[in-house]
Amino acid sequence: MIDFSLSDDLLELRDRVRAFVRDEVIPLERDPRQDAHGPSPELVSELQSRAAARGLLSPHVAPEYGGLGLDHRGRAVVFEEAGYSPLGSLALNVSAPDEGNAHLLEHVATEAQKERWLRPHAAGELRTCFAMTEPPPGAGSDPTLLRTTAVPDGDGWRIDGVKKWITGPVGAGVCIVMARTSPEGAERVEATMFLVPMDAPGIHVEEQLSTLDSQFVGGHARMRFDGVRVGADQVLGAFGEGFRYAQVRLAPARLTHCMRHLGGARRCHDIAAAYVRERTAFGRPLAKYEGVGFQLADNEMELRTCRLLVWHTAWLLDQGAEAGEASSQAKVVVSEAVWRIADRSVQLLGGLGVSDETVVARIFKDIRPFRIYDGPSEVHRWSLGRRIARRGGPVET
Amino acid sequence: MIDFSLSDDLLELRDRVRAFVRDEVIPLERDPRQDAHGPSPELVSELQSRAAARGLLSPHVAPEYGGLGLDHRGRAVVFEEAGYSPLGSLALNVSAPDEGNAHLLEHVATEAQKERWLRPHAAGELRTCFAMTEPPPGAGSDPTLLRTTAVPDGDGWRIDGVKKWITGPVGAGVCIVMARTSPEGAERVEATMFLVPMDAPGIHVEEQLSTLDSQFVGGHARMRFDGVRVGADQVLGAFGEGFRYAQVRLAPARLTHCMRHLGGARRCHDIAAAYVRERTAFGRPLAKYEGVGFQLADNEMELRTCRLLVWHTAWLLDQGAEAGEASSQAKVVVSEAVWRIADRSVQLLGGLGVSDETVVARIFKDIRPFRIYDGPSEVHRWSLGRRIARRGGPVET
């Protein structure tokens, strides 16, 4: 029956993560080992060592591979806490794209692949990236446009193609590459995922992109695969299952983005609220002005509704539901709401809000792309609308 | 632990209510026994008899007084179904102001009062009204402005005053009257609630107000209390507890408004969605146009977030939480969201949406006042903002 309580274990874990972020992560936010492309691998290592020392590393990974085995609801609670700092998700090893990759490996990789890649990743020894998106006219919102190919070559395959908007390849140890494995002109496009070590010959990170956000280690890049050879043991899971696996990764991955950004939005709100309680104008604290108080109220209403939506979707996933529609809705609602929260927080802080004197402007820039990454709002609304159009009868409740 | 499932009993009840609304209530929506001030008492009696025959009358009332004893979460589910038709809440006897009055009686009335008023009310034999709001400069958003007085008179009191925006007095059997019982000029205003039969000498319904909404039986009215005499057994619960009782009634009452209107909004959406699936323009069903599909998607996202917010608040109430802030947030978010849903549904229906050919325009007019009734959005945002201003530290999660 409807219940919103958290188990004692989860509450305890949440509080430990909260204390960790407050005591060890936030003090490093101005660490100089960061630039426009994100924190350096060294800074991330330091953060992850600290998390490991507190037993907080990789909470989403199964215990047999070194994690805490959180289900989706547990992740919702913990990832929100981690996201309270732009460095928190990296510290816990639950940042994109690693977190989604770990989820995918756990569900579809062979035992040998898990041992080779998942276990060290969960221990903070190895980062991963995920190479699916391509520059136009390749795979984007429409994945069947996939142009990177893996063609048979001896006892393995040869991968050729260009990828763009790939997050975190610089410094990563392994890349999951999505490639077309159906022949040119085949009626039905078939794709396969491959596990490729980043030092394999023929992998080139051609260009690092400068973007509004700076929360991902290794930034975003353009990659070229130039005759990269892979063997049968590098097929992730089963051959030809690339598109299905992308779905396995997708719904939870976009939901964990929501969890993390929700924490970031809460941080913005807390900083803005503390400021307007202190700062006065015309003899009154700013917080006493309705034009300010209404924005604070809207922030808290949206934080709450976002959290409920995330929890509900996480619960659906925990029930084994496909949850594609539910996570698509959550992505749209949360990505737009956290953006409004961050924007209001900037506004409440006035000049301070657009400067780097607080972390708010940084989170503001980190959040904006989320309305685009993992499918722009327009694509989700289009897809949700199509489902409703096809569906007969009243809305299901 | 977080759980969004419904018990089997509740699911079964929900489905029975849904079937009842579909089969017996909706067919009566165009019944001529209705006017601008709502359905007639005769129509309501017929509806309630039908509900009683199916065992669905007064589901919110405790079994010992003839109801089904639903908790707040159960009400959330059932009242949403009832609200699917403008006549559904009346049919189940869960319409405002009766539902809130029954809740109040159950919690604070004496046993004798419950026997006299609650039991027949739960059986559909008696309607009730609640007289608190007064015309300016009397009690409104600021309840301490209360001007209606109850002054000692023999072994009882004499009530004098004017009330406005009183819902449903025409045809009601009893009125709960809020009156000031502290002397003129006392430092602290004290109020008491009295149970007054509507046929008591000195009660006058002076004027029925014409408003956008027409869902309440007996409409809204201006009442005058002209030396109405009451005895000690007519003090609802305890003397001097009027303001506290108003709070007991308030948080759940505004939440049940959310439940019912959520059902109304869902109805609007279902009608609009069915229409755009059928109707074509330039050779395509309207639903295939993004300008239409996006609105459908927004409707479903908002229906879902509203429902989660209502369930969460209901759960808080079921835990015995005060929930004033939570229900205030729910009231703001839901009242504004259901209005947008109704508005989009009108828009999707085009000319049909602004005509009375569907029930949508009627629900649209019923929903608009909810952004004002039970505290305008601005008063809630002001109050929520004040709480945040006073509160130290980060937002609680």
Next chain:
Amino acid sequence: MIDFSLSDDLLELRDRVRAFVRDEVIPLERDPRQDAHGPSPELVSELQSRAAARGLLSPHVAPEYGGLGLDHRGRAVVFEEAGYSPLGSLALNVSAPDEGNAHLLEHVATEAQKERWLRPHAAGELRTCFAMTEPPPGAGSDPTLLRTTAVPDGDGWRIDGVKKWITGPVGAGVCIVMARTSPEGAERVEATMFLVPMDAPGIHVEEQLSTLDSQFVGGHARMRFDGVRVGADQVLGAFGEGFRYAQVRLAPARLTHCMRHLGGARRCHDIAAAYVRERTAFGRPLAKYEGVGFQLADNEMELRTCRLLVWHTAWLLDQGAEAGEASSQAKVVVSEAVWRIADRSVQLLGGLGVSDETVVARIFKDIRPFRIYDGPSEVHRWSLGRRIARRGGPVET
């Protein structure tokens, strides 16, 4: 060079209209000769007699036919004043559909037709209606779906078909009927407009529609043309020009809707502003609360931007520009802004706003359909977007 001043003549006329509306129209707003389908013909006659007595009748019609010959800018100023009361446009004879019909007659009718229909109409002796829209699957947003036909019959034509959403036929003297005059299955659909006296055999007003708005005399209706015979002198202007004439009528007609509703929105704002200056809560006038003051400020900003957009579009029309895109933009922006203004005004008035104690709720209901009538916002945005998609290069300024 850019200039926003009004000529002395226009200022004088504006002030006279303003005084007329204040002194003679507003006092009749509660006249009982009105119902859900609008004011009665008798009430309109009285209003028009009063306007005529002040020399204010039909200001848009050319002087040679009895009007004041205002250009589009002059209409913008005068119609806004007229729209300040729901009865003002009818009083000045500038209400839809008459005003658009007069414009059309003046531009395309033969001299004989103008003498027969335009002159008495301008004198307030005759009302007109315009029958183009049809029930599905007929002509709506897509006019080429036209199903009403005029087929040759002796020395004239015979008109058969059904029209819906026709404004004002009850009590009208003449109807402009749009009918298909190309044969069944012709490659290109051709249409012709006919002038048909409302007492012609075969014209039936089948049903009056109940809608949110009640500002049009004669309401909206469903009409049937059942073998209505017309002669060559009843072809409005030239044969086969129906679609072109519809465009001649369209751009100015939707702009004059903007003008009138702008006046209505201003009225709502004035009433709300006066109320919040008087009414107090917690010891301060409501207007001193930011949650109120911000809404007042938004109202005035939107009133101003709407007016500028209307004036600019009117100026374009006065320059002889086609102005289809400009008037489409104005229609979208103004219809949505006046709706927000009316909605805020309702909100500021609280319970009063949703009751009929002020005229605001009435204007609120009159304004809502404007987002649908004359093309829903979605159809305009779709059409504007298509133009931009087709256009090369930067936006023109």
Next chain:
Amino acid sequence: MIDFSLSDDLLELRDRVRAFVRDEVIPLERDPRQDAHGPSPELVSELQSRAAARGLLSPHVAPEYGGLGLDHRGRAVVFEEAGYSPLGSLALNVSAPDEGNAHLLEHVATEAQKERWLRPHAAGELRTCFAMTEPPPGAGSDPTLLRTTAVPDGDGWRIDGVKKWITGPVGAGVCIVMARTSPEGAERVEATMFLVPMDAPGIHVEEQLSTLDSQFVGGHARMRFDGVRVGADQVLGAFGEGFRYAQVRLAPARLTHCMRHLGGARRCHDIAAAYVRERTAFGRPLAKYEGVGFQLADNEMELRTCRLLVWHTAWLLDQGAEAGEASSQAKVVVSEAVWRIADRSVQLLGGLGVSDETVVARIFKDIRPFRIYDGPSEVHRWSLGRRIARRGGPVET
């Protein structure tokens, strides 16, 4: 009478500025002589030399001091063109704060001051800054909190205090300093403006602030005035007129921000529109999708309404009107609309929009602070609301 045409001279000038921006300014947008604090003085010199060569430098300054003598309407047209590139305003010498300072000097400086500062500034030989805002608890939205003082010292004054958010001091030749010249504890605070060469002993630029925007040469800084001595000839205009002069500068200065940002927003839209015309998804150009086309349409509607509002306010200023309320409205509406336009343009560009591959992300970051600079929207709405509250009677038209 209402007229929206531009004079031939102005059209010709507009087209020359447009060509200059296209041919000489935009190609320099990726010039490396820029960083987070804006373009370097060298880059600005190069840009201004090019503008001077085309006779386009300082078009707002009176001809007798070397400019083109544009009135406010002329500025509206020309500054929008300049703002089409983040470097365009600097190139024409019409960027903030210089442009406002030149306006102020022209209106209140002595002839000798104009010769010394205005003439070389207009020739591009000297930049200026304006030091009014102070860190809390000093002068901000409430200017009477002014804490920087100028106290009599020999035949002149000694200035002491701290200023913050001062735009462009690095590299400037002169600073207009606002200081309190009433004694401590005086009933009425009096302020005076002084012209201080930036190389005067005691002026310190303590810190350059990192902000979202990077369009101002010299960035924003914190300044300290440490016993800076000034003589009588350095009093700008008249002694004790500081607050009045601030108003003289204010209304036009915030309007010129609107003009420039309007150009920036138009640029964003043009880039996004060109992209969606080219880029395809699922076999169609993006521009053909309604979810895209609607955003394009909204952009153009908002560009148009902003332009009209700017023109109208400029016309009021040209008539000699005080225009404080009008420019305050324009500031709110335009700052919020250009932000939406920039945001939609980012969205339409997808990943490209959040990267630095186009200039859109840069303009997006430049525009956000405008909702805060020159008075946050909330302060303007508060002030506009107060005016309405005080005003009796209906809205003036």
